[in-house]
Amino acid sequence: MAKNRNVIDALPRPVVTLLSSLVAILLALGICGLLLLVTGKDPIAAYRTILETGLTGNKLLEMLKRSTPLMLSASAVAIGFKMNLFNIGVEGQYLFAALIAAEFASRISAPPVLHVLLTLMVASAAGAFWASIAAMLKVTRGINEVISTIMLNFISLSVMQWLFDNYMRDDSDGGLRVTTTEIAPSGQVPDIVDGRLNGVWLVALFVVFCYWLIVFRSKFGFRLRSSGLNSSAAQTSGIAANRMIVVAMLLSGAIAGLVAMQSVVGEEYAYGPQATPTGFGFAGIAVALLGRNHPVGIVAAAMLFGFLDSTSAVLQLSGIPNSIVKVIQAVVVLTVVIVNEATARYMNRRTAEQTAAALRADKVGA
Amino acid sequence: MELRNISKGFPGVIANRDISMSVERGTIHAIVGENGAGKSTLMKTLYGLHRPDSGTVAVHGQVVDFRSPSDAIEAGIGMVHQHFMLADNLTVLENIILGAEPAKAGVINAREAGRKIAELAKSLGVEIDVNSPVAELGVGQRQRVEILKVLYRGAKTLILDEPTAVLVPQEVDELFDNLRRLVAAGTTVLFISHKLDEVLAVSNRITVIRQGTTVGTVTPAEVTRRQLAEMMVGSDLPQPAPRTTQVREQVRLEVKNLTVARVGQRDLVRDVSLAVRSGEILGVAGVEGNGQFELCSALLGREHSTGTVAIDGNDVSRASVRERMNAGLAYVPFDRQREGLMLTSSLWENNLLGQEEKFTKFGFVNVGAARAACRTVIKRFGVLTPSEEVPAFALSGGNQQKLVVGRTMSMNPAVLLAAHPTRGIDVGAQAAVWEEVRQARDAGLAVLLVSADLDELLGLSDRVIVMFEGAIVAELLPREATPELLGTYMTGAKVGS
Known part of the structure; x- marks a missing residue:
């Protein structure tokens, strides 16, 4: 046992983190296996189906495609998390942004690349606008952003319904397709792999990279993280809390605005209450938690969720309820959070011990 | 109370190493040491907040193993923390009986409690209105409430962690009077401090701790302030000696x-x-x-x-x-x-x-x-x-x-x-x-x-x-x-x- 401790003690931090995440995922699979067993299904068969279907080329492409909105949503949530700001309103922000951006894109005409860029910018602006309401309420009136962003999700849906039904709905084809007017080809983003993976995936990767650059390398990011780690110390050091809240919330909303863009400019070329996917705002919270608000973690977690999602249709075919995929995702988040907490405590103790040991060695040396 | 070879380690901080001391009943026993010398760690061991890595604690000759503060309270040991732990919006009486309410069929017997507190207050030599909210009390009075709270639970040994840190000199004198009365009535007081004048003034015996271990136990009559300080520091004591300065106009x-x-x-x-x-x-x-x-x-x-x-x-x-x-x-x-x-x-x-x-x-x-x-x-x-x-x-x-x-x-x-x-x-x-x-x-x-x-x-x-x-x-x-x-x-x- 003592020897094992020594082996783990010698491992560098990223390896320990990776190992602990793997342990958490295995733990989650074990728990879900038990669940399947209790409900009379064969867990081995279920997992084999997941692996066999998931690890084919087409399904892996689907995994990447499904990871796109998750990466974006998780980055949006993570920016807030980094300063203990809980943006639960990504859902409302991205749907609002999808409607506005789709309507905007269908009304303008511009050269190919510019058309898409303008659309993305409008989407970001719309997302940021919706998030700014919660930011303003918090800064001027001290209203908790968790409450206001949740409530703004509902308001967003109602506002959109009104806008869509009265002003933006396109019934020119007789009402079969309930969407906004289709975006012209110049405003459409082509697929990387035909029919399987859209170019917006690259945009999502780029956004995650920007997330890393801004949060972990910039002055603004340092202030953001400082405010999150110890807001009292940050304010004492002259970091203006209110300004940080507003900027962080706007950034979060701007990223959130892009969540549905794969659908809007890459697949459906329009917004529609049925056509545009919902629920990614909440899935993003889970992905951000799973990825520990770290860019690499976010990409990995989005891939894992995308992978599991991609297998759910096949599970259904082989008689296993596909909701087990959602259960696995949820349990993974829980186990990862718990195992991470344990790992963090272990790492903190290890760091403290190693520091003390290094100091003792220093003294003996001198 | 008797401590033998107590050791307790934490990563990165000086804790306790091989601490031995004995405390006689009915005395004020001071434990002095610099900040960080390990006084608080020792007190937490005594109060059952953590268990020592090695060594034993004995109360009245019996070796005890405190797993939690409630074990310590049961053995008659009570602690008054440096930072008061009182509920501001409750009255003195409510604060004192909190967690040890005398109740019959779920109804608190406030009169009974009031009588008991009045007795305790008398033995301590303090006057306090048990019905006033704690929020209205001054620091010195709050401390007395804390002490009463511990006594109310039947403590025969009181641990006071830096009790004078928040008091002004006059309040310190009052506190010391209270403590002397308590000791005369047979209670034992463990008094943790790094203020030497106070320690010399009030204690029967003084144990000095330096870098996590006991340096020695002395009586106030044996040592001067300077000697005590040197025991504590292990060398000459620096003081911010006044220097001539040039205050400028600007x-x-x-x-x-x-x-x-x-x-x-x-x-x-x-x-x-x-x-x-x-x-x-x-x-x-x-x-x-x-x-x-x-x-x-x-x-x-x-x-x-x-x-x-x-x-x-x-x-x-x-x-x-x-x-x-x-x-x-x-x-x-x-x-x-x-x-x-x-x-x-x-x-x-x-x-x-x-x-x-x-x-x-x-x-x-x-x-x-x-x-x-x-x-x-x-x-x-x-x-x-x-x-x-x-x-x-x-x-x-x-x-x-x-x-x-x-x-x-x-x-x-x-x-x-x-x-x-x-x-x-x-x-x-x-x-x-x-x-x-x-x-x-x-x-x-x-x-x-x-x-x-x-x-x-x-x-x-x-x-x-x-x-x-x-x-x-x-x-x-x-x-x-x-x-x-x-x-x-x-x-x-x-x-x-």
């Missing part, structure tokens, strides 16, 4: 009619006016909680206030914290962990806090330069750490404080607000911090020094002001300020000219 910090108001409360800071000149240290004395914290917060720009503040002649009354810092203001916070550090971040990131603008290129943090700056601070202030990569929580409190002070001083401020700059750090580090502050002062820095340590305050300051209930009630020169005189002002018993 006023660097000027405050006029500063008031911090709170809705529904009396003003936290009331009409404070002061000026600190270049090369001057202005000491602020006062019992904690009399507006010192709010004064500093207001000067820093964190707390809304009325009145004017000028730094080097520039009016910064409406300026933000950062603008004031850019104007030359720097702050050593009251509580380094709450207001000064990001504990899980590396030292260089902690050092960067507040000066991130200086180390930014095109919006990105210049990590190399920031690390180099931190290494400079580590070297100049003797922060004991393997590198600047270590997270702040891994350092001892003293070294954390050195980093905070170092960071502040390396910003080359014009005006320094220093709140308890040497709280909880060892003697060597204390001397180093004093020296740095002095050198900067000699170079023209203006310092507003808030401290609970009267030696530090009188030794360093050129002038001392006393705050009581948010207002300045006296201004004195260190040489005319005796602890008694200061105490009189600190309790508001007298208002100076």
